[in-house]
Amino acid sequence: MSDIKVDAVLDITNEVCPMTFVKTKLKLETLETGQHLEVILNDGEPLRNVPRSLKEEGHRIVGTKKDGTKFHLIVEKGM
Template sequence: MRQARQALRRFDFRGVKCPINFVRTKIELEKVAVGDVIVIRIDAGEPLENVPRSLRLEGQEVLSQVENDDGTWTLEVQRNR
């Protein structure tokens, strides 16, 4: 397994509804090189269920999902394609 690079960009998508939060994540991933990592912050519930699943279906890798003190989640996502 190759080591992930340091996150280049961080995005706060709290309060952004599905599927817009996934679409914005996808757009930001397209701006970085294959192998690079971005960090996104999303709400619990539907976003937490749908965004990671949709990213995996697109061939991207969700490196981590960490719950924050405020109930939101931080995801590290590596661009694979």
């Protein structure tokens, strides 16, 4: 995960659904296709919803790291 250059970081550990994905989506809108966003989220409900929503909207999760009860996702922005 460390070899990917991250263009922006977003911490959504203080958000609840659906704001977890809304904030992620808004942040991704500020990036260009192919750029990378690191998303820090809690396990449980955000982890069930954010990755699937990212995939459904055409983004790719290219890196992951577990950090206690948090996860870091590296998201490559899709078209």
